[in-house]
Amino acid sequence: MNSIDKKYSEEIAKLKQEVYDANMLLVKYNLVIHTWGNVSGITKDRKYMVIKPSGVDYATLKPEDMVITDMENNVYDSKYKPSSDTPTHTLLYKNNPEIQGIVHTHSTNAVAFAQAGKDIPCFGTTHADNFYGPVPCARALSPEEINGAYEHNTGLVIIETFNNRKLDWKATSATLVKEHGPFVWSFKSPKDAVDLALTLEEIAKMAIKTLIISNNSAQEAQKALIEKHYYRKHGKNAYYGQK
Amino acid sequence: MNSIDKKYSEEIAKLKQEVYDANMLLVKYNLVIHTWGNVSGITKDRKYMVIKPSGVDYATLKPEDMVITDMENNVYDSKYKPSSDTPTHTLLYKNNPEIQGIVHTHSTNAVAFAQAGKDIPCFGTTHADNFYGPVPCARALSPEEINGAYEHNTGLVIIETFNNRKLDWKATSATLVKEHGPFVWSFKSPKDAVDLALTLEEIAKMAIKTLIISNNSAQEAQKALIEKHYYRKHGKNAYYGQK
Amino acid sequence: MNSIDKKYSEEIAKLKQEVYDANMLLVKYNLVIHTWGNVSGITKDRKYMVIKPSGVDYATLKPEDMVITDMENNVYDSKYKPSSDTPTHTLLYKNNPEIQGIVHTHSTNAVAFAQAGKDIPCFGTTHADNFYGPVPCARALSPEEINGAYEHNTGLVIIETFNNRKLDWKATSATLVKEHGPFVWSFKSPKDAVDLALTLEEIAKMAIKTLIISNNSAQEAQKALIEKHYYRKHGKNAYYGQK
Amino acid sequence: MNSIDKKYSEEIAKLKQEVYDANMLLVKYNLVIHTWGNVSGITKDRKYMVIKPSGVDYATLKPEDMVITDMENNVYDSKYKPSSDTPTHTLLYKNNPEIQGIVHTHSTNAVAFAQAGKDIPCFGTTHADNFYGPVPCARALSPEEINGAYEHNTGLVIIETFNNRKLDWKATSATLVKEHGPFVWSFKSPKDAVDLALTLEEIAKMAIKTLIISNNSAQEAQKALIEKHYYRKHGKNAYYGQK
Numbered sequence: 027m028n029s030i031d032k033k034y035s036e037e038i039a040k041l042k043q044e045v046y047d048a049n050m051l052l053v054k055y056n057l058v059i060h061t062w063g064n065v066s067g068i069t070k071d072r073k074y075m076v077i078k079p080s081g082v083d084y085a086t087l088k089p090e091d092m093v094i095t096d097m098e099n100n101v102y103d104s105k106y107k108p109s110s111d112t113p114t115h116t117l118l119y120k121n122n123p124e125i126q127g128i129v130h131t132h133s134t135n136a137v138a139f140a141q142a143g144k145d146i147p148c149f150g151t152t153h154a155d156n157f158y159g160p161v162p163c164a165r166a167l168s169p170e171e172i173n174g175a176y177e178h179n180t181g182l183v184i185i186e187t188f189n190n191r192k193l194d195w196k197a198t199s200a201t202l203v204k205e206h207g208p209f210v211w212s213f214k215s216p217k218d219a220v221d222l223a224l225t226l227e228e229i230a231k232m233a234i235k236t237l238i239i240s241n242n243s244a245q246e247a248q249k250a251l252i253e254k255h256y257y258r259k260h261g262k263n264a265y266y267g268q269k
Numbered sequence: 270m271n272s273i274d275k276k277y278s279e280e281i282a283k284l285k286q287e288v289y290d291a292n293m294l295l296v297k298y299n300l301v302i303h304t305w306g307n308v309s310g311i312t313k314d315r316k317y318m319v320i321k322p323s324g325v326d327y328a329t330l331k332p333e334d335m336v337i338t339d340m341e342n343n344v345y346d347s348k349y350k351p352s353s354d355t356p357t358h359t360l361l362y363k364n365n366p367e368i369q370g371i372v373h374t375h376s377t378n379a380v381a382f383a384q385a386g387k388d389i390p391c392f393g394t395t396h397a398d399n400f401y402g403p404v405p406c407a408r409a410l411s412p413e414e415i416n417g418a419y420e421h422n423t424g425l426v427i428i429e430t431f432n433n434r435k436l437d438w439k440a441t442s443a444t445l446v447k448e449h450g451p452f453v454w455s456f457k458s459p460k461d462a463v464d465l466a467l468t469l470e471e472i473a474k475m476a477i478k479t480l481i482i483s484n485n486s487a488q489e490a491q492k493a494l495i496e497k498h499y500y501r502k503h504g505k506n507a508y509y510g511q512k
Numbered sequence: 513m514n515s516i517d518k519k520y521s522e523e524i525a526k527l528k529q530e531v532y533d534a535n536m537l538l539v540k541y542n543l544v545i546h547t548w549g550n551v552s553g554i555t556k557d558r559k560y561m562v563i564k565p566s567g568v569d570y571a572t573l574k575p576e577d578m579v580i581t582d583m584e585n586n587v588y589d590s591k592y593k594p595s596s597d598t599p600t601h602t603l604l605y606k607n608n609p610e611i612q613g614i615v616h617t618h619s620t621n622a623v624a625f626a627q628a629g630k631d632i633p634c635f636g637t638t639h640a641d642n643f644y645g646p647v648p649c650a651r652a653l654s655p656e657e658i659n660g661a662y663e664h665n666t667g668l669v670i671i672e673t674f675n676n677r678k679l680d681w682k683a684t685s686a687t688l689v690k691e692h693g694p695f696v697w698s699f700k701s702p703k704d705a706v707d708l709a710l711t712l713e714e715i716a717k718m719a720i721k722t723l724i725i726s727n728n729s730a731q732e733a734q735k736a737l738i739e740k741h742y743y744r745k746h747g748k749n750a751y752y753g754q755k
Numbered sequence: 756m757n758s759i760d761k762k763y764s765e766e767i768a769k770l771k772q773e774v775y776d777a778n779m780l781l782v783k784y785n786l787v788i789h790t791w792g793n794v795s796g797i798t799k800d801r802k803y804m805v806i807k808p809s810g811v812d813y814a815t816l817k818p819e820d821m822v823i824t825d826m827e828n829n830v831y832d833s834k835y836k837p838s839s840d841t842p843t844h845t846l847l848y849k850n851n852p853e854i855q856g857i858v859h860t861h862s863t864n865a866v867a868f869a870q871a872g873k874d875i876p877c878f879g880t881t882h883a884d885n886f887y888g889p890v891p892c893a894r895a896l897s898p899e900e901i902n903g904a905y906e907h908n909t910g911l912v913i914i915e916t917f918n919n920r921k922l923d924w925k926a927t928s929a930t931l932v933k934e935h936g937p938f939v940w941s942f943k944s945p946k947d948a949v950d951l952a953l954t955l956e957e958i959a960k961m962a963i964k965t966l967i968i969s970n971n972s973a974q975e976a977q978k979a980l981i982e983k984h985y986y987r988k989h990g991k992n993a994y995y996g997q998k
Contacts, residue, residue, distance in 0.1 A: 059957060060950060061996075062881075081996030110987060110995045132881045134957065138964030141878035142973050149384035150448045152305075152375045169979035176983055205879040205976040221303060228302060228377065234964055235381035235477055241485055242970055244385050247448040250412035254419055258353060266353045267304075267324030392627035394692045395548075395618045464546060471545060471620070478624035478720055484728055487628050490691040493655035497662055501596060509596045510547075510567030635870035636934040638791075638861045707789060714788060714863065721867035721963055727971055730871050733934040736898035740905055744839060752839045753790075753810030 028102045030074060030094065038076065038094060041067050045076045045127075046089035048216035052131060053084050055224045063131040064109040067216040068119050073097070075116055079106030110177065117181030118211060122195050127216030129223045132207045135230035139163060140202040146229060147246045149236045153229040154247060154255035155266075158197035161226065162187050166204045184209060197256065200226050271345045273317060273337065281319065281337060284310050288319045288370075289332035291459035295374060296327050298467045306374040307352040310459040311362050316340070318359055322349030353420065360424030361454060365438050370459030372466045375450045378473035382406060383445040389472060390489050392479045396472045397490060397498035398509075401440035404469065405430050409447045427452060440499065443469050514588045516560060516580065524562065524580060527553050531562045531613075532575035534702035538617060539570050541710045549617040550595040553702040554605050559583070561602055565592030596663065603667030604697060608681050613702030615709045618693045621716035625649060626688040632715060633732050635722045639715040640733060640741035641752075644683035647712065648673050652690045670695060683742065686712050757831045759803060759823065767805065767823060770796050774805045774856075775818035777945035781860060782813050784953045792860040793838040796945040797848050802826070804845055808835030839906065846910030847940060851924050856945030858952045861936045864959035868892060869931040875958060876975050878965045882958040883976060883984035884995075885951065887926035890958075891916050895933045913938060926985065929955050 030038070048065040052058045061084065066077035076092045093108035095101050097116050101108060109115070115128045139146050145160040146153070153161075164187040171179040184201045187193070199222060200210040208226055212219035236244045246252075259266040273281070291308040295301045304327070309320035319335045336351035338344050340359050344351060352358070358371045382389050388403040389396070396404075407430040414422040427444045430436070442465060443453040451469055455462035479487045489495075502509040516524070534551040538544045547570065552563035562578045579594035581587050583602045587594060595601075601614045625632050631646040632639070639647075650673040657665040670687045673679070685708060686696040694712055698705035722730045732738075745752040759767070777794040781787045790813065795806035805821045822837035824830050826845050830837060838844075844857045868875050874889040875882070882890075893916040900908040913930045916922070928951060929939040937955055941947035965973045975981075988995040 059953060079997065107994075107997055134961055135964060137879060137881055137961050138968055141961065141965040141976075142968035144968055150380060150450070152380055152450065166977065167980070169977070172977075172979040172983045205980055207879070207881065224302060232377055232380050232384060234967055235378060236384040238477055238481060238967060239381055239385035239387055247384075248409065248412070248415075250415040251410070251448055254415045265350075268322065268350055392691070393623060395623055467545060475620055475623050475627065478621060479627040481720055481724060482624055482628040482630055490627075491652060491655070491658075493658040494653070494691055497658045508593075511565065511593055636866060636936070638866055638936065710788060718863055718866050718870065721864060722870040724963055724967060725867055725871035725873055733870075734895065734898070734901075736901040737896070737934055740901045751836075754808065754836055 027104075028100055030102045034069065034074065037069055038074065041069060041076045042092040043089045045078070045092050045216050046087065048127065048129070048220045049078045049087065049092075050084065051217065051220045052129070052223075055220065055227075057131045057133045057220075057223055057227060058084075063129070064111055064115075065127065065129045065216050065220055066109075066112075066115045066119075067127050068125070072119065072123065074102065075112075075119060077108050077112060077115060079104075080109050082106060111180075113175065113177040114181040114184075114209065117178055118184065118209070121181070121185050122211070124196070124213050125211045126214055127219035128209065128211045129216070129219040130207065130209050131223050131227075133223065133227040133230075135234060136202065136208040136226050137206075138234065139230055140204055140207050143204050146202070146226075146233050147244070148252055149233055149244055150247050151251065151255045152232060154252040155259050156222065156225045156229070157200060158194065158256045159252065160246070161198065161200050161202060161208075161229075162191060162193065163202040163204055180206075197260070270347075271339075271343055273345045277312065277317065280312055281317065284312060284319045285335040286332045288321070288335050288459050289330065291370065291372070291463045292321045292330065292335075293327065294460065294463045295372070295466075298463065300374045300376045300463075300466055300470060301327075306372070307354055307358075308370065308372045308459050308463060309352075309355075309358045309362075310370050311368070315362065315366065317345065318355075318362060320351050320355060320358060322347075323352050325349060354423075356418065356420035357424040357427075357452065360421055361427065361452070364424075364428050365454070367439070367456050368454045369457055370462035371452065371454045372459070372462040373450065373452050374466050374470075376466065376470040376473075378477060379445065379451040379470050380449075381477065382473055383447055383450050386447050389445070389469075389476050390487070391495055392476055392487055393490050394494065394498045395475060397495040398502050399465065399468045399472070400443060401437065401499045402495065403489070404441065404443050404445060404451075404472075405434060405436065406445040406447055423449075440503070513590075514586055516588045520555065520560065523555055524560065527555060527562045528578040529575045531564070531578050531702050532573065534613065534615070534706045535564045535573065535578075536570065537703065537706045538615070538709075541706065541713075543617045543619045543706075543709055543713060544570075549615070550597055550601075551613065551615045551702050551706055552595075552598075552601045552605075553613050554611070558605065558609065560588070561598075561605060563594050563598060563601060565590075566595050568592060597666075599661065599663035600667040600670075600695065603664055604670065604695070607667070607671050608697070610682070610699050611697045612700055613705035614695065614697045615702070615705040616693065616695050617709050617713075619709065619713040619716075621720060622688065622694040622712050623692075624720065625716055626690055626693050629690050632688070632712075632719050633730070634738055635719055635730055636733050637737065637741045638718060640738040641745050642708065642711045642715070643686060644680065644742045645738065646732070647684065647686050647688060647694075647715075648677060648679065649688040649690055666692075683746070756833075757825075757829055759831045763798065763803065766798055767803065770798065770805045771821040772818045774807070774821050774945050775816065777856065777858070777949045778807045778816065778821075779813065780946065780949045781858070781952075784949065784956075786860045786862045786949075786952055786956060787813075792858070793840055793844075794856065794858045794945050794949060795838075795841075795844045795848075796856050797854070801848065801852065803831070804841075804848060806837050806841060806844060808833075809838050811835060840909075842904065842906035843910040843913075843938065846907055847913065847938070850910070850914050851940070853925070853942050854940045855943055856948035857938065857940045858945070858948040859936065859938050860952050860956075862952065862956040862959075864963060865931065865937040865955050866935075867963065868959055869933055869936050872933050875931070875955075875962050876973070877981055878962055878973055879976050880980065880984045881961060883981040884988050885954045885958070886929060887923065887985045888981065889975070890927065890929050890931060890937075890955065891920060891922065892931040892933055909935075926989070
């Protein structure tokens with residue numbers, strides 16, 4: 027077992043608590059059942075990640091059970107194995123030096139879009155307040171990608187989706203992995219990523235009901251409205267909230 | 270910071286408590302997640318409005334955090350900024366001298382109709398008991414209206430809808446803002462507006478299921494039934510309830 | 513105010529408690545919001561009915577608030593007005609000398625079938641265990657029936673449905689009133705009627721999902737299965753349960 | 756009443772507690788209403804089964820109320836009658852010497868697939884993590900099978916489905932009985948069977964939403980992904996969890 031330098035003790039302890047709290051929020055928000063889902067956070071120097079252990083019951087989970095890894099997925103000072111999705115998390119952190127927290131869930135409505143292989147269309151302001159434009163569904167992994175370094179390749183396909191579509195990681199902070207489910211991230215904190223995962227589930231639910239009402243013919247919200255609502259909450263001219 | 274005359278102290282304190290209670294009811298009724306939604310009330314002389322602050326967590330919200338504005342959206346004696354939807358609220362109060370409370374939510378099923386750009390049809394007595402005829406979906410705002418005084422223009426489009434369709438503000442006390450969500454008001458109190466917002470969400474949910482069962486071909490309830498149920502609960506011949 | 517003979521004191525007190533408990537079960541089962549819904553029971557000699565008062569909040573409701581009426585809808589010894597649906601209840605009790613409890617709700621999925629004007633098809637054993645064959649949707653009331661003795665006429669249309677279709681009131685103990693919602697009754701007790709109202713809501717929810725999966729082409733369960741399950745729970749050869 | 760040898764006392768007492776706990780989990784997981792559903796377990800020598808009594812209220816159920824039967828459905832040392840589905844359980848235990856727990860529910864979404872007479876398609880990794888390939892819907896029982904030894908024949912039809920389709924009982928540990936509902940089993944324990952019943956309900960819910968989004972045209976997940984996820988959690992190369 028590898029050990030990390032003692033100078034990290036305080037930061038890691040605080041991060042473990044933060045990541046633990048964010049994981050428990052998945053349960054409170056009804057975004058997971060059983061041992062599903064995982065949230066991670068990262069140290070300030072982006073050398074270590076803290077993530078939920080694999081397959082441990084939320085009811086018995088403790089802050090100290092959170093697992094420490096480096097960006098090459100090596101484990102440090104931990105009694106548990108990390109989430110099997112660890113290589114997806116670390117790749118996204120490496121690719122995006124501003125991401126502060128990542129969450130993966132199998133929440134019902136977001137998964138349904140991933141299983142249908144469709145983007146979540148931006149049908150209205152609830153969506154636009156939080157995600158700029160459609161939440162993309164990535165292409166399916168090839169059998170070679172699946173049988174190879176699967177979780178790493180999952181991260182690569184997410185990155186490919188953002189590159190090909192020229193998406194902004196901060197403005198559209200989620201992807202659906204096809205036939206699988208959502209990954210959501212935040213430039214602020216692990217908790218904020220979980221808050222966004224709840225928002226994603228809610229807009230997916232609204233979108234399904236919008237499709238039913240419109241007989242699958244609903245149109246995306248007009249661009250002016252999407253921009254208005256996104257920038258009402260984000261960027262230098264934001265006027266929602268107290269900041 | 271503007272200050273209001275001391276003669277309002279007692280009335281404002283009471284109104285803040287009432288508006289706070291009504292906002293917290295949004296959480297109890299599961300009509301909002303995060304910091305979404307807002308409820309307002311108005312002083313007897315209709316000079317001041319009290320409304321939820323923008324983007325503050327419900328868990329930490331206190332009655333004294335409610336924000337005071339006048340009808341031109343100036344803020345008085347408040348440590349927080351008011352809800353960003355403030356200009357929609359004040360315009361509706363000015364336009365309708367009998368409205369006593371207004372609520373805006375992003376409740377799932379009502380938003381779905383707004384996103385589909387459709388009225389909620391009056392399919393039965395549950396609807397007719399509470400809203401006379403379909404709950405209208407307003408036209409989309411133009412890009413100019415969105416990029417201008419957006420929240421004020423949202424109020425104007427609601428008013429335009431009621432004028433064009435010759436609707437009665439008391440009998441049909443809600444509108445869907447297209448691509449956005451519901452605004453609901455009450456001629457009684459902020460709490461009553463929230464009760465109506467829950468009713469609206471419930472009839473929207475029933476309407477979606479009615480569309481599924483009927484393969485999108487359900488007809489609106491017959492006029493005699495709509496009138497019977499509306500007037501069973503409202504007006505001088507009402508016989509529902511204890512009054 | 514009329515008064516009933518003192519010999520009923522004990523029976524009425526017990527019945528009020530029973531009817532109150534059954535009404536509160538509507539809240540526990542999530543079958544109602546606000547002041548919606550009502551349950552009634554009847555004295556052994558079928559002279560008096562006890563029913564929820566009209567439009568009173570469940571949170572403040574007390575057993576002694578239940579209202580006593582006779583079979584001609586006259587009120588006795590009560591501080592509140594009875595449910596506005598009272599004439600529907602009394603007519604059903606008079607028409608069916610074995611009914612011991614009646615409940616009316618606006619539960620979401622059952623109302624959706626009533627609004628679509630469709631029977632709830634008997635798609636499987638969950639339904640057949642509790643209701644023999646489809647739960648019928650009555651015809652719409654005519655404008656004359658609506659503008660006349662509306663609640664009485666609602667009961668007449670339910671009776672007409674059972675007569676025309678030659679249905680057994682005990683085996684199929686529920687009807688959907690078109691454009692309105694369900695009435696459910698029990699030959700056992702008010703509580704049992706509420707239990708059946710929850711079952712009805714559940715089978716309506718299952719039926720809607722069955723329609724979605726089958727693209728509205730699902731077939732009713734075969735007759736042999738419907739009979740098997742109904743008679744597994746009911747009649748002299750029943751073998752479900754401990755009796 | 757038959758009696759079992761005293762040497763079983765300790766094992767049976769432990770099994771009754773285990774089966775009771777698993778039955779109560781059905782309530783906690785919202786998989787049942789009323790007295791619906793049942794879970795069973797089996798002794799190590801596979802001579803006796805312990806199962807929920809028929810039609811007893813969960814609120815008053817106690818561990819000692821669990822009923823003991825042998826594999827020919829004879830009851831031992833029990834004050835209650837066993838679940839009416841007992842012959843289905845015992846037949847599955849006899850046919851599969853490794854099954855350790857069986858559960859039958861009428862959970863909403865799984866029943867909807869059974870009522871539509873359709874397999875639950877394997878649309879994604881949430882499904883593949885837990886069930887290998889589609890969850891099969893058995894053929895309908897014939898009128899003769901229904902009118903004969905119905906519950907025994909239900910077990911026979913499940914076995915026939917697995918034989919005809921050459922399915923692996925461990926990998927695909929659930930079946931839908933057509934026009935009825937799901938049976939789920941576990942090679943580990945009664946509790947694990949209930950955990951799988953919750954998973955089944957969740958993937959059925961996801962599948963219905965996937966069908967809505969895709970206008971009933973969604974494709975099953977690719978074979979490489981199904982195998983990857985199933986073997987990530989099961990078999991000698993599994994790397995999910997802490998084992």
